[in-house]
Amino acid sequence: MFPRQFDYVAPTSLDEALQALADNPNAKVMSGGMSLIPLMKLRLFSPQLVVDIGRIPGLDGISDDGDHIAVGALVRHAQTASDPLVAANAAALAQAAAWTGDAQVRNRGTTCGALAHADIAADQPAGALACGATMVARSASGSREIAAADFFVDTLTSALNDDEILVEVRLPKAGAGEGSAYDKLGRRGGHSDYAVAGAAAWVRKANGTVAEARVALTGVGSKPTLAPAVAAAIVGTDGSADAVVAAAEHALEGVTVLEDLYGSEEYKAHLAKVYARRALTSALDAV
Amino acid sequence: MSTTSVLGGIVRRREDPALIQGTGAYVDDIKLPGELHAAFVRSPFARADITSVDASAALAMDGVRAVYTIDDVRDLGPLLAQVPVGALRPLLADGAVHHVGEAVAMVVADDRYVAQDAADAVVVEYEPREAVVTLKDSASDRVKVNDSLESNVLMSWAGPFGMEPDQIAEVKAGIDAGKARDDVVVVSQEMTNQRLIPVAIEPRAVLADYNAGYNSFNVWSSTQMPHALAGAVATMFGLPTTSVRVVAPEVGGGFGCKLNVYNDEILVAFASRHLGAPVRWTESRREAGNSTIQGRGWVATATLVGTRDGEIVGYELEGLADMGAYSQNFTVAIPFLGLFVGSGQYKMPTYWKIDCVATNTATTDAYRGAGRPEAIYYLERIIDMYAREIGLDPAEVRMKNFVPAAEFPAATSPLGFAMDTGDYATNLQALLDHYDYAGWRAEQEAARAEGRNVGIGLASYVEVCGFAPAGLADLGFSWSAYGLPTAFNGSGVVRVNPDGTATVVIGTGPSGQGHQTTWAQIVSDQLGIPFENIRVRHGDTAESPMGVGTFGSRSAAVDGSATYEAAARVREKAAKIAAHLLEASEEDIVFADGAAHVAGSPDSSVPWADIASVAYQPHKLPEGTEGGLETHVVYSPANATWPFGSHLAMVEVDADTGNVEILRYACMDDCGNVINPMIVDGQIHGGLAQGIGQALFEEAIYDEAGNLLSGSLVDYPIPTAGDLPAYELARTTTPTDINAMGVKGIGEAGTIGAAQTVVNAVVDALSPMGVRHIDMPLRPRKVWQAIQDARG
Numbered sequence A: 001m002f003p004r005q006f007d008y009v010a011p012t013s014l015d016e017a018l019q020a021l022a023d024n025p026n027a028k029v030m031s032g033g034m035s036l037i038p039l040m041k042l043r044l045f046s047p048q049l050v051v052d053i054g055r056i057p058g059l060d061g062i063s064d065d066g067d068h069i070a071v072g073a074l075v076r077h078a079q080t081a082s083d084p085l086v087a088a089n090a091a092a093l094a095q096a097a098a099w100t101g102d103a104q105v106r107n108r109g110t111t112c113g114a115l116a117h118a119d120i121a122a123d124q125p126a127g128a129l130a131c132g133a134t135m136v137a138r139s140a141s142g143s144r145e146i147a148a149a150d151f152f153v154d155t156l157t158s159a160l161n162d163d164e165i166l167v168e169v170r171l172p173k174a175g176a177g178e179g180s181a182y183d184k185l186g187r188r189g190g191h192s193d194y195a196v197a198g199a200a201a202w203v204r205k206a207n208g209t210v211a212e213a214r215v216a217l218t219g220v221g222s223k224p225t226l227a228p229a230v231a232a233a234i235v236g237t238d239g240s241a242d243a244v245v246a247a248a249e250h251a252l253e254g255v256t257v258l259e260d261l262y263g264s265e266e267y268k269a270h271l272a273k274v275y276a277r278r279a280l281t282s283a284l285d286a287v
Numbered sequence B: 001m002s003t004t005s006v007l008g009g010i011v012r013r014r015e016d017p018a019l020i021q022g023t024g025a026y027v028d029d030i031k032l033p034g035e036l037h038a039a040f041v042r043s044p045f046a047r048a049d050i051t052s053v054d055a056s057a058a059l060a061m062d063g064v065r066a067v068y069t070i071d072d073v074r075d076l077g078p079l080l081a082q083v084p085v086g087a088l089r090p091l092l093a094d095g096a097v098h099h100v101g102e103a104v105a106m107v108v109a110d111d112r113y114v115a116q117d118a119a120d121a122v123v124v125e126y127e128p129r130e131a132v133v134t135l136k137d138s139a140s141d142r143v144k145v146n147d148s149l150e151s152n153v154l155m156s157w158a159g160p161f162g163m164e165p166d167q168i169a170e171v172k173a174g175i176d177a178g179k180a181r182d183d184v185v186v187v188s189q190e191m192t193n194q195r196l197i198p199v200a201i202e203p204r205a206v207l208a209d210y211n212a213g214y215n216s217f218n219v220w221s222s223t224q225m226p227h228a229l230a231g232a233v234a235t236m237f238g239l240p241t242t243s244v245r246v247v248a249p250e251v252g253g254g255f256g257c258k259l260n261v262y263n264d265e266i267l268v269a270f271a272s273r274h275l276g277a278p279v280r281w282t283e284s285r286r287e288a289g290n291s292t293i294q295g296r297g298w299v300a301t302a303t304l305v306g307t308r309d310g311e312i313v314g315y316e317l318e319g320l321a322d323m324g325a326y327s328q329n330f331t332v333a334i335p336f337l338g339l340f341v342g343s344g345q346y347k348m349p350t351y352w353k354i355d356c357v358a359t360n361t362a363t364t365d366a367y368r369g370a371g372r373p374e375a376i377y378y379l380e381r382i383i384d385m386y387a388r389e390i391g392l393d394p395a396e397v398r399m400k401n402f403v404p405a406a407e408f409p410a411a412t413s414p415l416g417f418a419m420d421t422g423d424y425a426t427n428l429q430a431l432l433d434h435y436d437y438a439g440w441r442a443e444q445e446a447a448r449a450e451g452r453n454v455g456i457g458l459a460s461y462v463e464v465c466g467f468a469p470a471g472l473a474d475l476g477f478s479w480s481a482y483g484l485p486t487a488f489n490g491s492g493v494v495r496v497n498p499d500g501t502a503t504v505v506i507g508t509g510p511s512g513q514g515h516q517t518t519w520a521q522i523v524s525d526q527l528g529i530p531f532e533n534i535r536v537r538h539g540d541t542a543e544s545p546m547g548v549g550t551f552g553s554r555s556a557a558v559d560g561s562a563t564y565e566a567a568a569r570v571r572e573k574a575a576k577i578a579a580h581l582l583e584a585s586e587e588d589i590v591f592a593d594g595a596a597h598v599a600g601s602p603d604s605s606v607p608w609a610d611i612a613s614v615a616y617q618p619h620k621l622p623e624g625t626e627g628g629l630e631t632h633v634v635y636s637p638a639n640a641t642w643p644f645g646s647h648l649a650m651v652e653v654d655a656d657t658g659n660v661e662i663l664r665y666a667c668m669d670d671c672g673n674v675i676n677p678m679i680v681d682g683q684i685h686g687g688l689a690q691g692i693g694q695a696l697f698e699e700a701i702y703d704e705a706g707n708l709l710s711g712s713l714v715d716y717p718i719p720t721a722g723d724l725p726a727y728e729l730a731r732t733t734t735p736t737d738i739n740a741m742g743v744k745g746i747g748e749a750g751t752i753g754a755a756q757t758v759v760n761a762v763v764d765a766l767s768p769m770g771v772r773h774i775d776m777p778l779r780p781r782k783v784w785q786a787i788q789d790a791r792g
Ligand SMILES: Cc1cc2nc3c(=O)[nH]c(=O)nc-3n(C[C@H](O)[C@H](O)[C@H](O)COP(=O)(O)OP(=O)(O)OC[C@H]3O[C@@H](n4cnc5c(N)ncnc54)[C@H](O)[C@@H]3O)c2cc1C
Pocket: A028, A029, A030, A031, A032, A033, A034, A035, A036, A037, A073, A099, A100, A101, A102, A105, A108, A109, A110, A111, A112, A113, A114, A115, A116, A117, A119, A121, A122, A123, A124, A160, A164, A165, A166, A167, A192, A193, A194, A195
């Protein structure tokens, strides 16, 4: 639990931080450090430079930007979990943040960090996927937007380039008839700890019919992922309990299930359906 | 005159302000000038021959002082073990490794980071060999765990205790004959009691400083047994024990894993002597899974024979216990502690046999409960299955088979042990009444009617603690391997200082049990010196009397009793002095409120400070009285003590996911008289957490090659407050007749009582689906799988 040698900078402006990343191909961004530091201590990550973005002003807010809300890079899980704007517009993400780790982790770890980290069993990526989030990535050479659906590439791999900082995650403002929810089984049971399996769902109902939906899974494969067949199956139905059960049966279409210490393939496949059903049910209830 | 007795009262822990404010010092907080840091090169293989160790790259690194291999330390011999059965651990791997994480080389450097970099740079070539990881495979002796072993089965513990093998065979034959009766049912189940990692929140840490001028060592270690460590260092380096001072400062949890002498402790001392500088090593969490002992690890079959109306005809337990690769302090003796309690609270013919089996995994040894949770788990699970089989309430079956209260004191257990005091039926009835067991069952019925899978688990336990019974002192309950033969005595020094305050020095090695508080209560009660004026010291072998440390729920019953007696003798002497000063008769002197009083004459009193000042001015003492006011008592109890109790749990299982939620957890414990109810409750809380942790999620998982898969806290979930229910605690009080205070011990009771209570509840919840048993830990995936299997 002793990292290899590394250099450390804590710039006080975003430009400085981006320049440090541009200058050092073997640098890592640190926000809350809740995942980065353990990996460095285990010597699984050995960056030459750690760029601590924690002292950059202006990144710790959640703002209403008209058609979307923006969650800044330094917004902690605890803040995401309790913020009224997030609750009103992206309840699935708020719930996922509330069930991330323990109080200490929630007070230090950041929502953007959890997304950038792209753990296979992390909670908030599912929330971001279901809520249709957009990631805003900045580098010294400019800024780009990445849709959540394109962001989670593989185990611990996001679409961010090494010189990019995820400066904010944007969540569309909820309109009429919309609702979202997240549910999971934690590794310690209940909602505690990383997800053995979990699902987030977002729905929009119009005229008594499910007009649009997104369902995302976490914990079951090599990355948090959308389960498009579930969404397709629920759209056009009345969202009844039977319709939800039937739609959830499609949870594994296009999804590769992987076994780990917490569950066999069969079990995880089963849980994917259970949580797709539960998340959809809660999302429909929230409309 | 008010009473000053603080015995039995809630007194806030003396230890807490320093711990809470961060002003207590753990080993890692103690800094010596010029200290160096050790790191270990550890084996990635469970079994391999070592063909070469090349340290040249490491030695060339800036700041690296030395790299040691077995060639440097072979002369010191293998690590001492109190019960040296099986392979002993070489201080560093000697030509071969026998478990993942075994130390192959030690690097010493100017700082810990350089030491770790250098350890990574040591090149070790291995020739891998087949590892033996599972118990049954090992017991077959298909492949030897270690070339030096004749058999992987190191020894076996069979009972009834004290019988010859043919007599034991007769007991077994009697039970077998019972199986053939036509009025009985036979219930049998193989069960695993999985291996656990102790995970003390403070990892192990050691700092050694050799002084060439005195040819002596100062060693700071996070240990539960400072004297034994001092003895071991002295023995291994060929020094008198007076040349080794061990200090156990604040110790952040031990749970048995610090009840061991470790090779790293000896190696760090060696390096300090060799390099002429203090050397420290602090275990990282990642290496702790393999470099510190683990606990449990049994696979055994419990069989119960009983009539259809609930009378138990016989009970058998037969199986294997995992010792790991090397025997350390008590390793092979742990199942013996299980034998003590193998028949639990019951009067029934019992046959018991556990074989100690080596495997290519980390060493096992004492972990909270040590053999007793395992033994009670099997017994209480099979009794539950039996009750279900014959359709009787589990409480009723237990009631019918308890050792009757009339047989106490000194009842002989079916396994041949003398039990001090007990009243099991009263205790269980108290549990049922206090928590309204019938009401729980009604609630369960109602929940079931709503389709909820709610279950209730009941389990009773006995514990044996307060070691060692004088009669068993020669059975290895001793530190003789460390050059310190004792009868596992308790010891206490009580000294009243010239200003009338008292210093109490004890030979325990607490790791959070609050001895400074409890012992001050004992002495305050005896002497009438206010609690605040009593300071309790422990953990420094240079000042504390020889003591065996803290483990086996023994400290209050054994060292506490020694201190109680020492205080009583100081009081006697002080009464003489007070009588002299007050011109009263010694028999009329009573102590309270910081003074000696003459009974019946309220105005006649002399404060402790005056008594003490006279004690330290011998010319003012009555003729024939020696100066000083201090006594050292070494005490060996006539028997161990046998706490007991029954626990109830209500759980709900989500059949869709296998998730288990504990809705209620209620205890009725009996640990005899209670000195500080808050501390006793705290011990129960911690014990329950570890028992429930075993029931629900903890497990040291090894793969086929002997890799520890759950070695980090990411994959080894220890229970946190948020994962646990709000405990409901209550007590019955059956004092022991073994010691004057009537106290038994409570450190391990929660752990011994909890795991089977939870498993019984989960099985109760799922029994309508046909689930009969699920092996711990009851992680959701296993519970779900059991439901699938039962449903076919
Ligand atoms: C005890 C414990 C329990 C936990 N339990 C859970 C749980 O139940 N569920 C769960 O989902 N997670 C859990 N986590 C992980 C937690 O959510 C982490 O906080 C989160 O994954 C990382 O956020 P962070 O701000 O701490 O990022 P850091 O640790 O600072 O960084 C993590 C990674 O993301 C990169 N990164 C961070 N921020 C940015 C950024 N703005 N732009 C670009 N790259 C960035 C870093 O370079 C690094 O690779 C747990 C962690 C701990 C320690």
